[in-house]
Amino acid sequence: MTKDGSVERRGREGEATGLAVEAVRLTAAVITVSDSCAQGLRHDTSGEALQQELRARGFDVVRRVKVADEMREIEDVLRHAAREARLVVTTGGTGIAARDVTPEATLAVCDRVLEGVAELMRSEGRRETPMAVLSRGVCGTRGTSVILNVPGSPAGALSSLRAALPVLPHALDLLGGKTEHETPSGSGTNAGNQQGPGPRAESGRQ
Helix, strand or coil, rough: CCCCCCCEEEECCCCCCCCCCCCCCEEEEEEEEEEHHCCCCCCCHHHHHHHHHHHCCCCEEEEEECCCCHHHHHHHHHHHHHHCCCEEEEECCCCCCCCCCHHHHHHHHEECCHHHHHHHHHHHHHCCCCCHHCCCCCEEEEECCCECCCCCCCCCCCHHHHHHHHHHHHHHHHHHCCCCCCCCCCCCCCCCCCCCCCCCCCCCCC
């Protein structure tokens, strides 16, 4: 995956290519938490925008669901979605209104919480509106999946997702078992042979 969070296309031997066929596509699910959307009273604009953004970044959106602002229902949907997708993005229910319970439902199903990701989203959101600090969205892990809460407005949802995407590839790699560190460019055996003067091991040749 690239640094901006998009999925890098790779050829048969793993080299980066421009081919349309990818060796592995990361899966994503989009969950809209909204009483009105779940009842069909309002068009799911935010969920639609998130789906388009994720697809543009190379994710295969395998599930898109609308659920009411009911904690138990949200928990059930999150559990199912985390079994189907590596990245689960919820939109809505992150504020301070009485029925905003998405963060509580997310924490109930997560194994670990990634506080820094939520802090990053709020920090970036403040560039657009001071109201971003009122968002209680969280980010956490469940198994090998990441669950990410973003606001309910289309603008807030996209802003938060774009802020988080650059760090999510590494998180998903770690959860998937890829824990080795990449060798920095220019390092390794060849680079070591090209280093400047330094201590030399003594040899028999004079």
